[in-house]
Amino acid sequence: MTRTLHLDLARLPDGWARDVRLTVEGGVISGLTVGAEAAGERLKGAVVPAITNLHSHAFQRAMAGLAERARAGVEDFWAWREAMYRFLDRLTPPQMEAIAAMLYAELAEGGYGGIVEFHYLHNDPDGAAYADPAETAHAHRRAAATAGFGLTLAPVLYSHASFGGLPPKHGQRRFIKTTDQFLKLLEASGAEAMAFHSLRAVTPEQIRDVLAAVDPAMPVHIHAAEQTGEVDDCLAWSGARPVEWLLANAPISDRWTLVHATHMADAEAAGLARAGATVALCPSTEGNLGDGFFNADAFLGAGGTFGIGSDSHVTTSVAEELRWFEYGRRLRARKRTMSGGTGEHVGAGLWLGAARAGSRPTGRRTGEIAVGARCDLVVLDKDHPTLSGRDGDLILDSLVFAGSGAIDQVWSGGERIVEGGRHVAREAIAAAYRKAVAELAA
Ligand code: NGQ
Ligand code: ZN
Numbered sequence: 001m002t003r004t005l006h007l008d009l010a011r012l013p014d015g016w017a018r019d020v021r022l023t024v025e026g027g028v029i030s031g032l033t034v035g036a037e038a039a040g041e042r043l044k045g046a047v048v049p050a051i052t053n054l055h056s057h058a059f060q061r062a063m064a065g066l067a068e069r070a071r072a073g074v075e076d077f078w079a080w081r082e083a084m085y086r087f088l089d090r091l092t093p094p095q096m097e098a099i100a101a102m103l104y105a106e107l108a109e110g111g112y113g114g115i116v117e118f119h120y121l122h123n124d125p126d127g128a129a130y131a132d133p134a135e136t137a138h139a140h141r142r143a144a145a146t147a148g149f150g151l152t153l154a155p156v157l158y159s160h161a162s163f164g165g166l167p168p169k170h171g172q173r174r175f176i177k178t179t180d181q182f183l184k185l186l187e188a189s190g191a192e193a194m195a196f197h198s199l200r201a202v203t204p205e206q207i208r209d210v211l212a213a214v215d216p217a218m219p220v221h222i223h224a225a226e227q228t229g230e231v232d233d234c235l236a237w238s239g240a241r242p243v244e245w246l247l248a249n250a251p252i253s254d255r256w257t258l259v260h261a262t263h264m265a266d267a268e269a270a271g272l273a274r275a276g277a278t279v280a281l282c283p284s285t286e287g288n289l290g291d292g293f294f295n296a297d298a299f300l301g302a303g304g305t306f307g308i309g310s311d312s313h314v315t316t317s318v319a320e321e322l323r324w325f326e327y328g329r330r331l332r333a334r335k336r337t338m339s340g341g342t343g344e345h346v347g348a349g350l351w352l353g354a355a356r357a358g359s360r361p362t363g364r365r366t367g368e369i370a371v372g373a374r375c376d377l378v379v380l381d382k383d384h385p386t387l388s389g390r391d392g393d394l395i396l397d398s399l400v401f402a403g404s405g406a407i408d409q410v411w412s413g414g415e416r417i418v419e420g421g422r423h424v425a426r427e428a429i430a431a432a433y434r435k436a437v438a439e440l441a442a
Contacts, residue, residue: 001025003414004040005375009382010047011352013368016392020047024375027413032371043379045408046387046395048351049367050113050376051318052150052358054280055221055259055309058100058117058140062437063087064314077227077289085171087440090125093139095436100143102433103313105423107149111318111404113376113412114150116280116309116361118195118221118259120158120175122185127173133181137189146429148417150376152362154193154221157182157210158201163237165203179206183213192363195221199234199242207250219255219363221280222246226260226291243268252277257361259309262291266298273304278360282311283324293328300339307357319404322350326400347400348393379409 007020012034021036022029067083104115117140124130132138137153144151158175161168168176175197177185186194194214196202199222211220225231225242234242243264246252254276261272261279272279281294289312299306308321315321326346329338340349355367366374380387380399384406390398399406410418417424 002030006036006038006040006042007047007369008042008044010369011049011348011393011396013370020369022369022375024414027374027415029369029371029373029375032369043377043409045382046380047369048378048380048396049355049369049373050378050410050412051111051308051351051355052152052362052366052376053107053112053115053310054257054278054307054358054361055282055311056103056115056117057120057312058103058143059088059091059096059121060084060311061103061106061313062099062440064312077291078229080289082171088121088125088171088174090440091121093130093136095439096121096136097139097143098429098432098436100140101146101429103316104144104147104149105417105426105429106316107310107313108147108410108412108418108423109407109421110316110320111378111407111410112149112316113378113410114152114358114362114366114374115144116152116154116193116221116257117144118154118156120156120195120197122155122177123174125174127176129181132188133185134188137185137191141190146425147423148412148415148425150362150366150374150412152192152219152364153189154195154219155182155185155189155191156195156197157206158197159206160201160203162200163233175201179209182210186214191218193219193221193361198223198230199245200230204249211251217255217363219257219361221257221259221361223259224261225263226286226289228263228292231263241265241268243272247271247275254278254360259311260286260291260294261299262286262294264295264299266295269295269298269304270302273299273302276305278357279304279306280309280361281306281321281325282309283321283328284315285309285311285313287324287328288312288314293332294325296325296329296339305357305360306354307361308354317404318351318354319400322347322354322400326350345393345397347397348395351396351400375411375414377409377411378407379411380406381408382406
């Protein structure tokens with residue numbers, strides 16, 4: 001189906017333009033004319049590219065806020081992880097679907113147009129494969145379809161508890177696959193991307209065998225160097241730090257997305273940037289879990305690319321993630337306006353950069369209002385108080401630093417999924433979500 005959209009005001013890759021006509025075919029922008037006569041559907045306000053969320057464990061949305069009680073001495077990342085494992089004791093595929101649909105609807109309202117689902121919840125509560133091994137993958141596909149949200153499914157290989165191929169723990173039974181089972185799952189789920197959970201969870205042989213078996217263009221995702229404990233364990237195992245090990249032993253390239261990459265020495269950060277990998281930063285989760293702060297100076301100084309994931313989903317707002325990143329840098333450096341080149345609008349630079357970063361991790365062009373890119377758009381209400389009197393890139397600076405209430409519409413793959421700031425199917429999705437949460441609490 002071809003559709004024609006008329007954008008009164010839009011942020012194109014090289015600047016703002018008026019009266020932009022888009023033709024959209026199969027969810028992708030196939031034509032773009034600036035200064036066009038009004039035709040088709042008119043989008044008032046200021047239109048910017050929507051963001052692809054580069055990292056998600058959708059089910060964790062339903063436990064956001066449930067692990068926030070102070071317990072002196074024991075409250076660290078690994079204790080949170082135990083709480084997360086317990087949350088999985090009973091979770092069913094229909095509950096996963098309801099939670100994911102709610103999450104995707106809320107993320108759309110927050111400015112995202114699509115998501116990479118880093119999906120490792122493969123097995124039933126006893127740790128046995130479902131009759132259809134892609135059962136839980138399908139649940140996420142249905143959720144994305146319900147929300148009209150662009151999905152890049154990245155099934156995850158998770159085989160071991162820690163470095164050196166240690167046997168999995170009881171709490172990990174729902175994640176575990178062998179290499180062969182995983183390759184079958186990739187097929188059965190129609191995966192667009194794939195993931196190794198972490199260097200802790202797979203062996204070097206598994207990385208080699210999987211990469212030899214899959215489509216050489218398929219995007220690859222992996223968690224790396226999120227916690228100092230993981231860095232120490234990696235050093236003890238190999239003599240190298242996680243990102244250092246990956247750069248030396250895996251074919252890291254622009255096909256790869258490293259999630260977090262929190263603890264990098266300057267040389268690792270520069271090496272990762274030079275290799276062309278994308279970093280999926282998850283600032284709100286990294287803050288929530290007390291991970292540490294990304295080595296942005298070295299990585300960005302070497303020309304590195306990063307995008308945004310919301311990971312455990314303690315917030316669903318793009319602007320909040322970007323703000324956390326920028327404020328983390330400012331707090332550490334005791335300076336202002338850290339990100340971007342001299343004279344650049346920091347909020348605009350962060351937003352547009354995070355949008356563009358969505359292409360390689362998903363394997364499809366997105367994040368720009370340009371011919372050949374997915375039609376993922378955010379329409380901002382220029383009359384909203386936070387945007388009143390703002391023009392040009394001050395619009396995006398104000399969106400990022402003054403609150404995201406101005407999001408009026410979001411389009412994903414050429415379809416409007418948010419209108420008036422609310423997901424078009426929010427009511428039905430929320431009813432199913434409430435039912436799932438009530439079952440889990442029972
Ligand atoms: C995850 N989350 O896969 O959900 C992980 C916890 C792990 C974060 N790392 C499990 N934030 O890392 O072993
Ligand atoms: Zn993660």
